[in-house]
Amino acid sequence: MSSMQQNNPLHGVTLEGVLVKLVEHYGWDELAKRISINCFKKDPSVKSSLKFLRATPWAREQVEALYVATFAS
Incomplete structure:
Protein backbone atom coordinates (compact mmCIF):
# COMPACT_ATOMS: atom_id res chain seq x y z
CA MET A 1 0.00 0.00 0.00
CA SER A 2 1.44 3.37 -0.93
CA SER A 3 1.96 6.01 1.71
CA MET A 4 -0.36 8.32 -0.25
CA GLN A 5 -3.25 5.91 0.29
CA GLN A 6 -2.45 5.51 3.97
CA ASN A 7 -2.81 9.27 4.39
CA ASN A 8 -6.00 9.43 2.33
CA PRO A 9 -8.96 9.74 4.75
CA LEU A 10 -11.25 8.24 2.09
CA HIS A 11 -9.10 5.14 1.57
CA LEU A 31 -26.86 18.04 4.34
CA ALA A 32 -29.04 19.77 1.73
CA LYS A 33 -28.11 23.15 3.24
CA ARG A 34 -24.41 22.36 3.09
CA ILE A 35 -24.49 20.80 -0.39
CA SER A 36 -27.29 22.14 -2.52
CA ILE A 37 -28.34 19.20 -4.69
CA ASN A 38 -31.89 18.06 -5.32
CA CYS A 39 -31.33 14.44 -4.30
CA PHE A 40 -30.74 15.72 -0.74
CA LYS A 41 -33.74 18.10 -0.83
CA LYS A 42 -36.63 16.20 -2.42
CA LYS A 51 -27.09 6.91 -8.15
CA PHE A 52 -26.80 10.67 -8.64
CA LEU A 53 -23.40 10.99 -6.95
CA ARG A 54 -21.89 8.15 -8.98
CA ALA A 55 -22.98 9.89 -12.19
CA THR A 56 -22.04 13.43 -11.13
CA PRO A 57 -18.36 13.93 -10.31
CA TRP A 58 -18.65 17.53 -9.02
CA ALA A 59 -21.35 16.54 -6.53
CA ARG A 60 -19.39 13.50 -5.38
CA GLU A 61 -16.33 15.68 -4.82
CA GLN A 62 -18.36 18.04 -2.63
CA VAL A 63 -19.75 15.13 -0.57
CA GLU A 64 -16.29 13.62 -0.14
CA ALA A 65 -14.82 17.02 0.81
CA LEU A 66 -17.52 17.51 3.46
CA TYR A 67 -16.82 14.03 4.82
CA VAL A 68 -13.09 14.76 5.08
CA ALA A 69 -13.72 18.17 6.69
CA THR A 70 -16.15 16.63 9.19
CA PHE A 71 -14.49 13.38 10.19
CA ALA A 72 -10.79 13.53 9.32
CA SER A 73 -9.64 16.31 11.59
Whole structure:
Protein backbone atom coordinates (compact mmCIF):
# COMPACT_ATOMS: atom_id res chain seq x y z
CA MET A 1 0.00 0.00 0.00
CA SER A 2 1.44 3.37 -0.93
CA SER A 3 1.96 6.01 1.71
CA MET A 4 -0.36 8.32 -0.25
CA GLN A 5 -3.25 5.91 0.29
CA GLN A 6 -2.45 5.51 3.97
CA ASN A 7 -2.81 9.27 4.39
CA ASN A 8 -6.00 9.43 2.33
CA PRO A 9 -8.96 9.74 4.75
CA LEU A 10 -11.25 8.24 2.09
CA HIS A 11 -9.10 5.14 1.57
CA GLY A 12 -11.16 2.02 2.25
CA VAL A 13 -14.41 3.97 2.67
CA THR A 14 -17.15 3.38 0.11
CA LEU A 15 -19.26 6.19 -1.26
CA GLU A 16 -22.22 4.59 0.47
CA GLY A 17 -20.29 4.59 3.75
CA VAL A 18 -19.45 8.26 3.30
CA LEU A 19 -23.06 9.17 2.57
CA VAL A 20 -24.54 7.11 5.42
CA LYS A 21 -22.13 8.60 7.96
CA LEU A 22 -22.88 12.15 6.78
CA VAL A 23 -26.64 11.55 6.96
CA GLU A 24 -26.28 10.11 10.47
CA HIS A 25 -24.21 13.12 11.51
CA TYR A 26 -26.08 15.97 9.79
CA GLY A 27 -29.47 14.60 8.70
CA TRP A 28 -30.87 15.18 5.21
CA ASP A 29 -32.02 18.76 5.87
CA GLU A 30 -28.64 20.00 7.06
CA LEU A 31 -26.86 18.04 4.34
CA ALA A 32 -29.04 19.77 1.73
CA LYS A 33 -28.11 23.15 3.24
CA ARG A 34 -24.41 22.36 3.09
CA ILE A 35 -24.49 20.80 -0.39
CA SER A 36 -27.29 22.14 -2.52
CA ILE A 37 -28.34 19.20 -4.69
CA ASN A 38 -31.89 18.06 -5.32
CA CYS A 39 -31.33 14.44 -4.30
CA PHE A 40 -30.74 15.72 -0.74
CA LYS A 41 -33.74 18.10 -0.83
CA LYS A 42 -36.63 16.20 -2.42
CA ASP A 43 -37.57 12.78 -1.05
CA PRO A 44 -33.96 11.90 -0.16
CA SER A 45 -32.76 8.33 0.10
CA VAL A 46 -29.34 6.72 0.16
CA LYS A 47 -30.15 4.73 -2.99
CA SER A 48 -31.23 7.70 -5.12
CA SER A 49 -28.40 9.86 -3.81
CA LEU A 50 -25.79 7.20 -4.60
CA LYS A 51 -27.09 6.91 -8.15
CA PHE A 52 -26.80 10.67 -8.64
CA LEU A 53 -23.40 10.99 -6.95
CA ARG A 54 -21.89 8.15 -8.98
CA ALA A 55 -22.98 9.89 -12.19
CA THR A 56 -22.04 13.43 -11.13
CA PRO A 57 -18.36 13.93 -10.31
CA TRP A 58 -18.65 17.53 -9.02
CA ALA A 59 -21.35 16.54 -6.53
CA ARG A 60 -19.39 13.50 -5.38
CA GLU A 61 -16.33 15.68 -4.82
CA GLN A 62 -18.36 18.04 -2.63
CA VAL A 63 -19.75 15.13 -0.57
CA GLU A 64 -16.29 13.62 -0.14
CA ALA A 65 -14.82 17.02 0.81
CA LEU A 66 -17.52 17.51 3.46
CA TYR A 67 -16.82 14.03 4.82
CA VAL A 68 -13.09 14.76 5.08
CA ALA A 69 -13.72 18.17 6.69
CA THR A 70 -16.15 16.63 9.19
CA PHE A 71 -14.49 13.38 10.19
CA ALA A 72 -10.79 13.53 9.32
CA SER A 73 -9.64 16.31 11.59
